[in-house]
Amino acid sequence: MSGYRLHDRAVLLTALVAPFLVGLALVPFRTGLSATNEALIMVVAVVAVAALGTRAAGALAALSAAAWFDFFLTRPYQRFTIADGDEIQTAVLLLCVGLIVSQLAVRTRRLQAAVVTDTAHLSSLQGTARLAEAGGSPEGVVEYVRRELVGLLGLRGCRFEYGTLMGNLPRLEHGGGLWLRRGDLITEYADWPDEETELRVTGGGHYYGRFLLDPLPGRPLPSEEARLVAVALAAQAGAALDTAGLSHQG
Template sequence: MSTVTGIWKQHRGGSRAAPRTWSPRDRLALTAGLAAPFLVALVLVPFRTSLSHTNAALILVVAVVAVAAFGSRTAGMVAALSAAAWYDFFLTRPYETFDITASADIETAVLLLAVGLIVSQLAARARRLQLLTVTDAAYLARIHRTADLVQSENSADTVVDHVRGELTDLLGLRACRFEYGTLMGRPPRLENDGSVTAGRRTWNPDTDGWPEGETELRAYGNGHYLGRFMLTPGPGPVPSLQARLVAVTLADQTGAVLDTAGPVRG
């Protein structure tokens, strides 16, 4: 229960983000943020004498929203800046310069930039919340699958094998094995709060990465140590704090079934 509460607190409070890595989608969105407003403004050039500047600005805002919805907040901000610049260059007098002589045009350009930045923030936030919901549903599905297996399966080995697979996929591990009732050596340990301790040092995987070698994740039943998963990190990014808290929950479920299964293998 404490782990589930930790996941909920993480939803509410957030955590310090890991260093940003740019995916192909992010790079494409940034390119679109630069290019889309330019292309839209270019299309509007033949109509710039008949189209009101307000309508032209609204059309460019649509382009900004599209980029922000597809990509990231950064891409939306780039699109807003690009929209304001190309609105000035193509659609205000004197044309094809970055000078604006009419005060009304200056106000429209400033409003375009401000509105573009605001809607890009909103669109990116909506996309992030949608992704978070999908991710949370996947996490909960793992917990529910394991809970169902714990209730229906008499074999502790079957549950252990299932959780090994879940942990490998959840944390992007290269390997995962389980040691029954053994405490040898002092490898780094994944703690209940999602941090990692290595000796006397506490690691924050979000900023420090995983320690080298295997990291243990212990399974307890009624407060008694019953075994541990040995996690070998994969080459991908460090799993999020939410994922690590779910991993702790899965280990707790394993400990519960080991506790009811009787003596463990030694």
């Protein structure tokens, strides 16, 4: 089972348990707090869960908060029944606000993650460009790209092979797709294959070699954006090799 699935299950469990614990902790203070204040505290618990998990976890936390607010904090206590009309409205508002705020929290977290990811991708491309512009050797550019590919794609390893096309390996294409072509059979991958994957390096219309990617088999492919950045890095390596006028395969 992947770490991502374990994380998702843990967050869903937290979505169920956290509102229960918050409601239980409020029991000694329920006569001194207004229903509105109690509901706001429950909303905070929902937001905390949503900031860690998915939209499903946020929605589940909102439902759990409404249920335990009813059970612990409204009369008759310890029953899923509400006798007071105002408290019914508060419970409904708690559910609605919890759902809305949880979705906003998840969206904000994802936007922040996207900004961090985009910045990292841009940094990789800029680093390669700066190295080439500073007159770095083409071998140095290739080595820089090789290291960047390991982190970018989550690989076990990566090596560069000059000017050979031995074997028929799955290939990371310019459009970001991962394909294997063997005769008339074409296979598209959604997960990393069990063998090395090639990322070809060309420059000025010439083939110079390929990066051989060593992934963790069975893992989902990285995002399309990450794969397109990998292709762009390989193109920068090809441009550096072509500018240096190294020998190539026609």
